[in-house]
Amino acid sequence: MGLAQCLEAAFLFLLLLGLTSGQRLVTVQQGPLYRVRGSHVTLWCKVSGYQGPAEQNFQWSIYLPSAPEREVQIVSTVDPSFPYAIYTQRVRSRGIYVERVQGDAVLLHITELQDRDAGEYECHTPNTDERYFGSYSAKTNLSVIADTLSASMAPQVLTHTEGDAVELTCEVSKSTIQHTHLSVGWYHLQGAGEHHAEEVLILSKDFILKPGPSYVQRFLEGDVQLNKVGNTTYKLFLRRVKPSDHGQLYCEATEWIEDPDKTWKDISLRQTERTSLTVLSQGRDLSVDIGAAESSVSEGDTLQLNCMVEAQKSSSRHFQVIWLLNGMEVARVDLHGVLTWKEKYEERAKLGQLRALKPSNTIYVLTISEVGLRDNGTYQCSVSEMKTPGELHAIQTNLSSGIQVIVKPVGLSLHATLRSRIATIRYGQSFELVCQVSANYSLEEVPMSVRWLFQPSPPTSPYRELVQVFPSGTVAWVAAQSHFKEKAQLMKADTSFRLHIHSAVAANEGKYQCEVEVWRRNVLPLGQPSATTRSNAVGIKVVMPESKLQVSTQNSSVEVASSADTAIECRIVFAQNNSQLAVTWYLLPPLADGAPVQIVRANYSSVLEYGPEFSSPAQKSRFLSQRVSSNVFWLQILSVNLGDRGQYYCVVEEWLWLVDGWYKLGEGTSGRTTLELKLPERELQMEKTNDSLSAREGEEVTLPCLLQGARLPDTRLSATWFQMKESGLSSPLLILHHNGTVLSPQQGLAPRLYLRHPTAGDFGLTLSRVERSDAGLYYCQVQEWQQQGEGKDWALQASAHSGYSQLTTIPPESTVMSRICSSPSLLNFILCLPLVLILLLALAIFCWYYKYEKSKKGNVLGNQLMELEGNGEVKTTGL
Incomplete structure (x- = not known):
């Protein structure tokens, strides 16, 4: 260590020693600072370790570059005559003033920075202690730079129809010598007023796109985009404008600089001229009505509801219809005629008790056969018009009036009630469900059967049958529910049925129902049920063993030399002896926007699974998960490089082998270890x-x-x-x-x-x-x-x-050759054309040769005939 470093260390030690002894210390904003000419600038100053009153006074001075040894007084919180003449007018007009943040901290404001304001600023606090001890002033440098930021957009007056696309272009540039960043954003003003502007989409100084609160969903769906073209062009693209977009749009650019304290400060801002956007709404001519042949029906009857749509040119428009009962969705028919039932109605639809049809583009029919008391209520249909078949958003929606449907009770009143003494049980305990049957007639010697139904938790499917007990006592288990058969016991006593489950496991958690059928000889022939009823649902919750896992959450840091090896520690404070642990390592890179990256996971069997970003052979060879003791895991990083910087942490899962397999008890997240390179x-x-x-x-x-x-x-x-x-x-x-x-x-x-x-x-x-x-x-x-x-x-x-x-x-330029190569049919034609031409030429030559030989033979034969006719002799001249 050199002499300068030794003196600096000694000074810091003495300074720290003084601080612990109540020594006064004045601190000012760390420089050098760069601010733009004409901007509003603030400099903070605070004092600590003082023994005087809680409200301290402050005096600001400047040392100009032209006279660095000469103090020029600017402003004081205690002495109105403190400013020198060159600052007196600016202080009186509050062009320069001091704002007291608290008793021992202030801000110096310069409302319009000038070139002559560049220099070394000193903040001084007059002594209020019994004796002088510590520092009473601090200095910082302020440089004034030119404002080079520019933002421009050609003002326009645009009129579009709802659903059209709009593109606006903003040109932004700067030529600041210092290292600065730009943020560019688009803002929306309702009407022509100057009230608060709403954010549309902003490209931050960190190259992150941030939509405004009202544009988040449209941004996620790709309807609002901001594209940067080249170095200076920023384009806002609204794929489908809405009436809410009506108003004025403008672009705003901000230039940012990083101060020595690592904070970013906006030093310049520019707004462009505004573009006026008028959005014309689509026509609203949609009318919807609902009707029924009979609105009062008895249990077991059939109910038919009709939804009628009236609209101009309805055959060429696209409608989606939703059926509602008491305001809750029953089913929907999309614009292609595809039918979707809500979950609670799926089972009845499969049995053919519910049907929804689309006879035409303007008539929709809902039919309910074997209606029950649960079908009582007010029915409505909601019709939405879509602009195109692929559209996800409605142009307009209209709701019909409500029609009240009353279902009257078919004389055979049958009712089933399901109950359980305990709704929440621990893993391995037993529970019992009792299905009690009642009717308005005697059930003695009446044949009855029961079906037990189950829906797992969380619900992933409709209720499914577990088992059926027939009047004869025959039991029929559903093959897919064999795990229930091994644990269940079925009993019947008079008018009640019981389902007893031994040693409950997680798969037994869910909702249960019983469905009872009775046969009455004087109503229907024996062997056919005369009445059926389904009970209420009873939920059973199985509480699994609790996890007592504790993972150390203490944050730490590691500094490693480049190319050296290191290890990140994950320490288990407590875990049950009979449990197995799985550990997953994550990295939060320095510039990540809160999204961690998975490095590697070692499951409870120590099988490694690498994340997508670390699945290459090079990364796998450098990042290794290792369990070094019963309570310590290491993430080994070999040959550390600059890209490995960031915050590392582990997520530990506690797994326990139960009767029906491995079960995850819980998990814990460790503290973060910051990895930095030792430069x-x-x-x-x-x-x-x-x-x-x-x-x-x-x-x-x-x-x-x-x-x-x-x-x-x-x-x-x-x-x-x-x-x-x-x-x-x-x-x-x-x-x-x-x-x-x-x-x-x-x-x-x-x-x-x-x-x-x-x-x-x-x-x-x-x-x-x-x-x-x-x-x-x-x-x-x-x-x-x-x-x-x-x-x-x-x-x-x-x-x-x-x-x-x-x-x-x-994207690559479109050339003649690229267009040829991108079209297989054209490419094949061009490749085959020479072959076709050669074949045609060969065929033409063959035909010509054939005709030539034929004519030649004809001439020879003619000459022979002429000789024969002339002298009566046959003379051969050669063929």
Whole structure:
């Protein structure tokens, strides 16, 4: 450690010692600060460790660059005559003023920053203690920079019909020398007033899209989008405008700078001119009515309800109909005629007791056969019109008036009541259900049968039959419910039926019903039920053994040198001896938006399952889950790199083997361990400007990584390129070791990655044959290594990482060749055309040759005939 470091450590120690002894300390906002000319600026100052009154006084001064040793007094909380002449008018007009946040903390306000306000500011607190002890002032630097932010949008007056698409373009640029970020957002004003604007969609300074409260659902459905084209163009796309979009839209850009205390401050804001949007509503001519042949029916009768739709040009429009009973949905018929029943009606529909038909586009029929008292109530139909068959949102909806249906009791009153003494039982206990039957006539010697029904919890299906007991005593179990058969005991006494379940397990939890049928000889022939009734539902809850698992929630941090190995600990404070533990490791990357990434899971049998982001061979070889003792798990990370930074934690599950299998008792989440790289004392100088690049698919692009400044002698450099995924996880793409070897951890990308390296400090990465999936954030890390002696190891001397490069991919250009290749029929035609032409040419030559030979033979034969006719002799001249 050098002399300067020793003095600094001693000073900090003395300062800490003084603080513990009640020493006065004045602190001011950490500089240097960069603020834009003309903006409103605040600087905070506070005092601690004082012994005087609770309300302290503050005085602000400035040391100008032109006279750094001369104090110029600005403003005071106690002395009105404190300001120098050059500040007197601005203080009186409150262009400069002090706001007291609390008794020992204030804010200095400069309402309109000027170039002459640049300098070193000092905050001084007059002494109120019995003696001078500590610091009474603190300083910070403020620089004034030009405002280069611009935002523009051409004002328009737009008129659209509800459901149309709208696109607006905003041009935003800046040329600030300092490293700043931009946020761009779109805002909506109802009407022409100047009242509060509503957020539509904002691209934050951290490159995150955030919809306004009223636009969240439309953003998730893709109806509201913000696209960045190139470096300066931002486009808002509203896929389906609504009447609520009526009003004014404008774009707002904000420039942000990171202060030395790592907080981001908005330093400039621009609003564009406004675009007026008028949204015309669709016509509302939909009329709905409901009717019934008879609104008063008896039990067992059939009820038919008709829903009539009236609308202009109804045959070409698309309607969805929902049937309602007492305001609750029964069934719906979508615009394609597809019928969907609500869960409680599915079983009756399967038995044919419920039907819903669509005879035409304007008539819908609901039929209920064998109506019961449960069908009493008010029926309505709700009709919604959709713009297109694929539409998910209704253009308009209309609800019919209600029709009251009264179901009168068929003389044979039969009733079943189901009860249980205990509704909540512990795992392994027994419970009993009693089904009591009653009627308005004597049930003595009346044959009865019972069906026991069960619906599991949570409900994943309608009630299903467990077992049926016939009047003869025959028991018929449903094959799929054999696990009940082994535990159940069935009994009958007079007019009650009992179902006793031994040693209940989790699968026995749910709702139970009994359905009773009676036969009466004087009503129907023997063997046919004259009345049927179903009981109320009784819920049984099976309480499983409680988990007593405790996982250490203490947060910690680990600092590791680059390329070294480390281990993250997950400690179990308490777990039952007879339980098994499963552990899942998660990583929250530094720039992740609250979404952790699963690394690896070791189940209760120690079988490893890696998450999607860590499933490559390179990642599997570096991240290992290991149980080092009965209560300690380790996540081992080998060869730590820059992309491994973040917060690690584990989720431990406690599993117990019960009668019917493994059961998860509970789980616990550990505290978070922050992993940081231990950087060398010396930092390399690198170009850290964040930039945006675009490349067309199929072409190549070079991502910059430029080392600046001097290097130590006899050193070597290594470089690692990272790609940041949507999850915030940084994955290494290519590694250049200091010995010159190159490693490509991601095999799929390896053939397309080239390290340009034209000069000693340039490690630009060339990505060839760009694909759509290559879009994202990229950055590099450069390290400097030096050998410790002849034949000894190389040690890390310095390190730094570049800024972020945002790569945007552009679809390939449509050329004649690409259009040909994208059309199989056209491509086949062009490939086959030469062959067809050759065949046609060969056929033409053959035909010509055939005709030529034929005519030649004809001429020879003619000459022979002429000779025969001339002298009466046959003379052969040769064929």
